[in-house]
Amino acid sequence: MSYLTKASSLILRDSGWSPQRKVDPSYWIDSLKKTDFPIFEALINCLEKFGGLTITTLPFQERPFFIEKQQAVILQRADPILELSPNKSKAIELSQAEQWKSLHYLKNKHLEIAPIGVFRYAYPPPFDLFILSNGNIFGGGRYWTVKEGDERLGLFYLGNDVEDAINNTIEEFLAFW
Amino acid sequence: MIAFSEKSQIILRDIGWFPERKVETFPWINNLQQAGYDVFDAARKILEHLGGLPLKEPSAYKGFISLSDNTRIHFATHPNFDFIADNTPESDSERAVYWKENSFIKANGLQICPIGSIRGITTLFVVSDGRIFIGQFYVPKSYHGDKEASLTFLGHTIVEAVDKLVERCVGYL
Numbered sequence: 072m073s074y075l076t077k078a079s080s081l082i083l084r085d086s087g088w089s090p091q092r093k094v095d096p097s098y099w100i101d102s103l104k105k106t107d108f109p110i111f112e113a114l115i116n117c118l119e120k121f122g123g124l125t126i127t128t129l130p131f132q133e134r135p136f137f138i139e140k141q142q143a144v145i146l147q148r149a150d151p152i153l154e155l156s157p158n159k160s161k162a163i164e165l166s167q168a169e170q171w172k173s174l175h176y177l178k179n180k181h182l183e184i185a186p187i188g189v190f191r192y193a194y195p196p197p198f199d200l201f202i203l204s205n206g207n208i209f210g211g212g213r214y215w216t217v218k219e220g221d222e223r224l225g226l227f228y229l230g231n232d233v234e235d236a237i238n239n240t241i242e243e244f245l246a247f248w
Numbered sequence: 249m250i251a252f253s254e255k256s257q258i259i260l261r262d263i264g265w266f267p268e269r270k271v272e273t274f275p276w277i278n279n280l281q282q283a284g285y286d287v288f289d290a291a292r293k294i295l296e297h298l299g300g301l302p303l304k305e306p307s308a309y310k311g312f313i314s315l316s317d318n319t320r321i322h323f324a325t326h327p328n329f330d331f332i333a334d335n336t337p338e339s340d341s342e343r344a345v346y347w348k349e350n351s352f353i354k355a356n357g358l359q360i361c362p363i364g365s366i367r368g369i370t371t372l373f374v375v376s377d378g379r380i381f382i383g384q385f386y387v388p389k390s391y392h393g394d395k396e397a398s399l400t401f402l403g404h405t406i407v408e409a410v411d412k413l414v415e416r417c418v419g420y421l
Contacts, residue, residue, distance in 0.1 A: 141352050146386060146398065175320050176420040215322050215419040218311050225322065225419035246386065246398035247352035 279334035380409035
């Protein structure tokens with residue numbers, strides 16, 4: 072398990088998270104079961120810790136804060152928002168379980184996949200957040216144009232686990248000066 | 249010298265890199281020093297290995313690529329970085345003082361040196377402990393005054409930084 076950085080902890084606490092937080096994930100698990108997504112341990116652990124949270128950097132944009140005595144700010148290039156509620160994902164809304172489960176990447180590595188929420192950026196469209204059975208977090212929901220006329224559903228890597236993915240997302244907008 | 253990821257090696261080889269690459273750094277180091285930068289050991293080593301590698305339009309990125317573990321990837325966009333250290337955005341002799349005086353650099357007793365750029369828009373910097381940052385001048389909306397020389401962390405090492413830039417462009421099919 073990765074540790075949250077100081078900046079991530081600060082922003083997460085502002086979103087209502089605490090290190091002791093543990094919520095009942097059964098509502099989301101029931102929804103996932105109805106859509107043929109598998110249920111696995113990493114998914115349950117993730118939802119228990121972070122399920123239901125909306126994590127945004129907006130309150131911190133351009134408001135200097137300090138990390139290890141260094142002044143840091145969140146740049147106002149965009150307003151990344153992570154919503155850790157599986158039911159908000161397009162994968163559930165559009166019943167895409169079979170499409171996602173059939174990705175070559177997952178079959179090759181014998182991994183399972185389930186949606187855990189969405190990532191909204193400054194400009195649309197938002198993309199889905201997925202967790203794999205090894206705990207890795209990926210974004211998805213884009214069709215990648217491999218060549219003209221050949222568009223494929225694909226994943227892009229966000230982090231080794233959910234803490235790492237949150238750190239990486241926040242780090243891209245964190246500046247020192 | 250450097251153990252880049254398999255994905256990074258695909259991108260780097262396409263712009264002329266090879267594992268044993270070692271080039272003459274004199275022109276870049278001379279120009280950087282004249283601009284006011286100290287070229288410390290970590291910067292010198294990166295320039296020796298990667299210096300002069302250019303931006304290049306995508307070529308090997310059509311279709312999907314099978315990696316050694318049979319993973320199929322697709323580069324949706326090209327990372328578009330270069331390692332032309334003496335021609336980076338907003339880091340000329342007039343701006344060098346702003347980077348050297350950045351509070352993060354000063355408070356940590358670090359030195360800073362440009363090593364390249366991303367998309368010709370932001371500058372890649374190495375600091376004297378080997379960490380890599382993306383630098384850009386930024387006008388905060390809540391401030392009324394000059395642009396701030398801001399640094400965003402990219403990697404603890406040049407390998408981590410390049411791998412991260414490349415990873416951002418990879419789709420797993």
